[in-house]
Amino acid sequence: MCAAPLFSIHILRISNLYNFHFFRRGMEEIVEKVIEKRELRGVKKEFVEKIVKKVGRELGLGNLEGLGEKQAKGIVKKARAELRRSVGMFELSERKRAKLLAGEDISSLLATHASTKERLGFYNEVKRIVYATKPKTILDIGCGLNPIALAERGTEYVACDVNASVLEVVESFFKARKLEGKTLIVDITDERDLGKLPKKCDVVLLFKLLDIVAETAKEKRKVFEKIFERIEAKRVVASFPTRKLSGKRMNSPKRFWFEKLLESKGVVFEKFFIPGEVFYSFSFRGTTSERENKSVGTEIPRAE
Secondary structure (H helix, E strand, C coil): CCHHHHHHHHHHHHHHHHHHHHHHCHHHHHHHHHCCCHHHCCECHHHHHHHHHHHHHHCCCCCCCCCCHHHHHHHHHHHHHHHHHHHCECCCCHHHHHHHHHCCCHHHHHCCEHHHHHHCCCHHHHHHHHCCCCCCEEEEECCCCHHHHHCCCCCEEEEEECEHHHHHHHHHHHHHHCCCEEEEECCCCCHHHHCCCCCEEEEEEEECHHHHHCCCHHHHHHHHHHHHHHCEEEEEEEEEECECCCCCECCCCCCHHHHHHHHHCCCCEEEEEECCEEEEEECCCCCHHHHHHCCCCEEECCCC
16 A cells, blocks of 8 residues: 555656756757747747747746746747747748749748738838839848848848748748849847848848847847948848737837937938838938938828
C-alpha cells in the first residue's frame, strides 16, 4: 500500500527537478517555444529574444531564469502576440503563398500580412508619394510585403526585415518579375545589422517601423537618428498607425514628437493620411531658406 505513494513522490520530485532545469536554460527555451508557430519561424532569434525580455519586464520578471511553468507560458503567449503585431504575418502555408505568387494573385498575397492588407486599395496613393522624385534606389526597412506592391522596373529595391519567411516571398517576387531587388535580414535596433544597410539611397521607407521597434518617443528618436547617422538619403517616407490594436481611432493620430524632431532639423515635410495610417514625406536636403523656414508641413487629409 505504501509503494504507490512513495513512487508518486519520486516522480513528482523528478518532474520538479526537470522543470527547474528546463527553465534554468530559460531564455533559449522560451525563444524556441515562441517561434514554434509557423508564422513566426522565420523571425530573427535575436529580435525574438528582445521581445521576450520586454514582455518579462512588463510582467515584472527581471530575471527569466528559474521560472515556473505558468510564468513561462504567460511570457510565450504574450511574446507571440507582440511578435504578430510587430511582424504582421498571418499563418499561411508556404505552398499556398507560393501558389498565390505563381498565379499573380497579388491582392490575396498582400492580404497575408497585416499592414499590407490594411493598405489594399490605397497603394496607388502611397506609390505616388514614394516615386514622386523618380528614385533609382529604394531602401525599405521593416518592409513586410511592401515590395510586392511598390517595386518597379528601373528602380533598385533593397528590402529589409527581421522575418526571413517574409523575405523569401519578396525574393521570389523579385525573381518572378525580373526586378532589380535584394533582401537583407535586419534588426534595425542591432548595431551590427545597421552596418549591413547601404550607405546611400534615394528614398528610405519606414512604414510603421518606429512604433514597432521602440516604446517611448525618446527611444524612437534615438532609433531614427541612428539610422540616418549611417545612411545618406535624399528622401524619407515614414508612417505611423492611427488606430489602436483594438481598431479604435487614436485620440491623437499625428506624431507631434516626430513633427517636432523634423522641425528642429529644419526639415520641410508633407503629411497625408489613408485609413489607419499617417505618412510623413520629407527630404533632409533643401535650400537654405527652406531649412530656415522650418515649415510645419503640408497636410493632405483623407477621411478615416
